[in-house]
Amino acid sequence: xxxATIDGKDIEVNEGTTILEAARTxxxxxxxxxxxxxxxxxxxxxLCIVEIKGLPRPVTSCTTPVTYGMEITTSSPLISDLRxxxxxxxxxxxxxxxxxxxxxxxxxxxxxxxxxxxKENRFPxxxxxxxxxxxNPFISRDMEKCILCGRCVKVCSExxxxxxxxxxxxxxxxxxxxxxxxPLDCEFCGQCVSVCPTGALAxxxxxxxDKSRDEKRVDTVCxxxxxxxxxxLHIQDNKVIRVTSKEDTxxxxxxxxxxxxxxxxxxxxxxxxxxxxxxxxxxxxxxWEEAYDYVAKKLNDIKAEYGAEAIGGLSxxxxxxxxxxxxQKMIRAAVGTNNVDHCxxx
Amino acid sequence: MTNSIxxxxxxxxxxxxxxxxxxxxxxxxxxxxKAYRNGAKIIVADPRNVPMTRxxxxxxxxxxxxxxxxxxxIAHVIIKEGLENKSFIEEKTEGxxxxxxxxxxxxxxxxxKITGVSKEDIIKAARLYSSSQKAGLFYTMGxxxxxxxxxxxxxxxxxxxxxxxxxxxxxxxxxLRGQNNVQGASDAxxxxxxxxxxxxxxxxxxxxxxxxxWGVSLSTKAGLTATQMIPAALDGKIKALYxxxxxxxxxxxxxxxxxxxxxxxAFLVVQDIFLTETAKLAxxxxxxxxxxxxxxxxxxxxxxxxxxxxxxxPPGEARNDxxxxxxxxxxxxxxxxxxxxxxxxxxxxxxxxxxxxxxxKRIEKAGLHWPCPDKDHPGTPYLYxxxxxxxxxxxxxxxxxxxxxxxxxxxxxxxxxxRNLYQYHSGTMSRRVPAIExxxxxxxxxxxxxxxxxxxxxxxxxxxxTSRRGTIRLKARITSKVxxxxxxxxxxxxxxxxxxxxxxxxxxxxxxxEYKVCAVKIEK
Numbered sequence: 088x089x090x091a092t093i094d095g096k097d098i099e100v101n102e103g104t105t106i107l108e109a110a111r112t113x114x115x116x117x118x119x120x121x122x123x124x125x126x127x128x129x130x131x132x133x134l135c136i137v138e139i140k141g142l143p144r145p146v147t148s149c150t151t152p153v154t155y156g157m158e159i160t161t162s163s164p165l166i167s168d169l170r171x172x173x174x175x176x177x178x179x180x181x182x183x184x185x186x187x188x189x190x191x192x193x194x195x196x197x198x199x200x201x202x203x204x205x206k207e208n209r210f211p212x213x214x215x216x217x218x219x220x221x222x223n224p225f226i227s228r229d230m231e232k233c234i235l236c237g238r239c240v241k242v243c244s245e246x247x248x249x250x251x252x253x254x255x256x257x258x259x260x261x262x263x264x265x266x267x268x269x270p271l272d273c274e275f276c277g278q279c280v281s282v283c284p285t286g287a288l289a290x291x292x293x294x295x296x297d298k299s300r301d302e303k304r305v306d307t308v309c310x311x312x313x314x315x316x317x318x319x320l321h322i323q324d325n326k327v328i329r330v331t332s333k334e335d336t337x338x339x340x341x342x343x344x345x346x347x348x349x350x351x352x353x354x355x356x357x358x359x360x361x362x363x364x365x366x367x368x369x370x371x372x373x374x375w376e377e378a379y380d381y382v383a384k385k386l387n388d389i390k391a392e393y394g395a396e397a398i399g400g401l402s403x404x405x406x407x408x409x410x411x412x413x414x415q416k417m418i419r420a421a422v423g424t425n426n427v428d429h430c431x432x433x
Numbered sequence: 434m435t436n437s438i439x440x441x442x443x444x445x446x447x448x449x450x451x452x453x454x455x456x457x458x459x460x461x462x463x464x465x466x467k468a469y470r471n472g473a474k475i476i477v478a479d480p481r482n483v484p485m486t487r488x489x490x491x492x493x494x495x496x497x498x499x500x501x502x503x504x505x506x507i508a509h510v511i512i513k514e515g516l517e518n519k520s521f522i523e524e525k526t527e528g529x530x531x532x533x534x535x536x537x538x539x540x541x542x543x544x545x546k547i548t549g550v551s552k553e554d555i556i557k558a559a560r561l562y563s564s565s566q567k568a569g570l571f572y573t574m575g576x577x578x579x580x581x582x583x584x585x586x587x588x589x590x591x592x593x594x595x596x597x598x599x600x601x602x603x604x605x606x607x608x609l610r611g612q613n614n615v616q617g618a619s620d621a622x623x624x625x626x627x628x629x630x631x632x633x634x635x636x637x638x639x640x641x642x643x644x645x646x647w648g649v650s651l652s653t654k655a656g657l658t659a660t661q662m663i664p665a666a667l668d669g670k671i672k673a674l675y676x677x678x679x680x681x682x683x684x685x686x687x688x689x690x691x692x693x694x695x696x697x698x699a700f701l702v703v704q705d706i707f708l709t710e711t712a713k714l715a716x717x718x719x720x721x722x723x724x725x726x727x728x729x730x731x732x733x734x735x736x737x738x739x740x741x742x743x744x745x746x747p748p749g750e751a752r753n754d755x756x757x758x759x760x761x762x763x764x765x766x767x768x769x770x771x772x773x774x775x776x777x778x779x780x781x782x783x784x785x786x787x788x789x790x791x792x793x794k795r796i797e798k799a800g801l802h803w804p805c806p807d808k809d810h811p812g813t814p815y816l817y818x819x820x821x822x823x824x825x826x827x828x829x830x831x832x833x834x835x836x837x838x839x840x841x842x843x844x845x846x847x848x849x850x851x852r853n854l855y856q857y858h859s860g861t862m863s864r865r866v867p868a869i870e871x872x873x874x875x876x877x878x879x880x881x882x883x884x885x886x887x888x889x890x891x892x893x894x895x896x897x898x899t900s901r902r903g904t905i906r907l908k909a910r911i912t913s914k915v916x917x918x919x920x921x922x923x924x925x926x927x928x929x930x931x932x933x934x935x936x937x938x939x940x941x942x943x944x945x946x947e948y949k950v951c952a953v954k955i956e957k
Contacts, residue, residue, distance in 0.1 A: 245466075
């Protein structure tokens with residue numbers, strides 16, 4: 088264990104613990120934009136700078152491990168000034184269209200600007216101008232809002248193992264893009280969208296949605312493959328308008344293209360809304376009572392004439408445990424046969 | 434899975450055989466990549482260049498349907514080099530000596546001839562898999578969807594047993610299940626040969642227990658599997674089918690045969706959220722609810738029981754499946770009176786102790802892995818810590834057998850089928866997502882550049898792919914993902930349904946169809 092002090096408080100941490108991690112265990116908040124707990128730190132945004140006694144200039148706390156006897160100061164007039172300057176530089180090249188931004192109210196940059204009371208910018212001048220080029224149906228990139236924190240690059244490479252994007256060019260020309268600035272062509276897992284601290288990346292299908300105060304959020308499990316990722320459904324007017332996953336779930340907030348962007352079937356206009364009975368080759372809408380009666384009579388008649396073994400039931404790997412248990416019980420206890428299966432083999 | 438998904442990141446060696454993990458279980462692949470970044474070595478055995486090969490230390494491109502030869506070959510090398518887990522074999526297994534004799538013929542040279550995998554790679558994989566203290570083996574339908582599927586699984590089990598790579602944290606054998614609740618549907622005994630919790634029909638104590646619990650006398654005669662019910666419908670033995678949330682017209686082999694069979698039924702009820710290809714053939718269609726419209730639980734591939742919650746109201750008059758089942762059961766003469774879905778789970782736990790400790794309250798935030806026998810039990814992330822329920826594991830004498838259909842002059846290509854990243858199974862859900870349809874809405878056949886040149890096929894050409902059962906027409910996709918002589922078609926697209934041409938030959942034991950191998954010809 089390594090002993091040190093942060094803002095005068097004693098702390099003992101494991102070797103390799105960064106100053107940022109150590110400070111957070113003490114409940115000391117240090118602003119960051121590029122740091123993400125599941126990604127390797129790069130010290131890119133410079134907002135997490137702290138002072139260390141004996142060192143001539145501040146260091147980034149996300150990349151500096153605590154060493155023995157370190158005396159760390161996380162806030163001082165100097166640190167505050169430097170952070171404000173960094174923030175000014177970032178905001179000088181960031182559109183301030185917050186009221187119309189998809190992330191307005193849920194933006195890390197906005198939060199930090201609020202914290203430092205940013206109103207006017209000291210650095211007027213040239214701004215980056217980009218035209219939107221995305222042809223894919225999943226992810227929208229608003230590169231003018233990109234602060235080059237590099238989280239998307241990291242998550243794509245480290246978590247997803249794809250490396251579809253990287254930082255190209257230098258200095259003011261720097262931008263995050265696919266090789267040769269081609270259109271985005273990747274697995275469209277949307278991990279990059281989930282870690283983007285600003286409105287630079289968004290799901291195309293939730294643009295101009297998801298800002299209502301009466302939005303409801305419900306935690307549940309993804310309906311696609313057997314992995315069983317935890318998802319959160321965002322609901323507005325009885326419609327699922329967005330899917331996210333929380334960082335503290337077992338799947339660490341990561342999802343795939345189906346889990347994150349494949350929810351529109353829920354509110355599809357094709358959904359069946361009334362029971363149907365086929366008469367003369369045509370489906371007719373009927374009441375539940377009529378449908379129940381019809382099915383029960385048919386099945387009871389067939390059972391009486393040919394025996395229970397002439398009836399079979401196919402249950403669903405899409406349904407819940409409770410429904411599957413009840414379904415096989417119906418086939419076994421009510422119909423009286425073991426002809427019950429589901430698509431495990433298919 | 435004998436391990437939990439979380440344990441993957443602690444594995445030192447990951448052996449993936451017959452699983453396109455990155456596309457079919459993407460978030461499990463994320464965990465594997467995390468292990469890879471921690472230094473884990475990955476072996477991928479697959480006929481295709483699946484995306485996980487990018488992270489592989491060793492890639493074994495075997496010919497479809499030759500898994501047993503490959504696995505036996507790896508076992509042969511392990512024994513020859515003395516890398517087997519001798520104490521594990523001594524203490525926990527039986528039948529080793531006999532099995533060892535059977536393996537003698539599976540020399541790397543012989544296996545190379547059958548599988549097309551170089552003997553060097555076979556030796557490399559054997560050394561890698563047997564040399565680790567924490568090795569996880571993963572497989573999916575690439576192992577099971579063969580006429581020798583049961584034997585493939587037994588061969589995998591032999592290899593795991595030989596190395597003792599089971600029963601420890603981050604060490605085990607992990608079949609990845611393809612659907613959100615296929616584990617739960619199996620646990621609940623939507624299976625014709627067992628009662629809930631895999632309790633055998635031929636055990637009088639089991640029957641007595643369920644008859645008492647349910648207050649009804651039960652049939653002890655094993656029923657038919659899904660893949661047997663369809664032909665039985667054509668033979669007239671099955672007169673009525675009640676299908677809840679399944680789409681056999683797309684998912685069953687030999688589509689023409691499936692449609693003919695369903696049409697022959699005297700009565701077909703389909704309970705679903707959409708008018709699927711199967712529902713169109715029904716006499717009655719009952720509108721039900723999707724996952725976002727109901728309360729309940731799903732069990733994931735790692736036996737983790739997790740909470741599903743209602744987020745929106747169902748459309749129109751659609752009703753939740755549990756209430757439909759209860760009403761229908763009452764009218765068929767058996768009353769079920771559950772006040773809530775949790776009542777069902779509680780009853781399930783009363784008849785199967787592995788779930789006895791799970792309540793909705795306990796899984797409010799995070800799920801629990803079964804077995805979870807009582808209310809204080811923390812769940813069981815990995816199985817067999819305390820040994821095996823059968824006592825000693827027996828090595829089974831498995832020998833290689835060729836697939837039911839092999840290539841010949843008329844049908845010179847091997848067709849293998851599966852899923853792609855974007856679509857899901859029969860497409861009932863994913864094909865109704867406009868973004869997914871815009872990106873991956875068209876059927877295609879993957880063919881390698883070499884074969885493309887030979888047949889003078891360009892990317893995007895419309896091809897006719899024909900087997901002994903039918904023809905489908907779809908676009909060519911020239912890709913390095915498949916190897917020479919093999920083509921791949923995703924199963925999702927009803928307009929060019931792969932299952933029109935797949936072989937309905939079944940594994941004799943489990944009745945699983947051979948989706949991974951059939952012989953086809955390709956014409957422009």
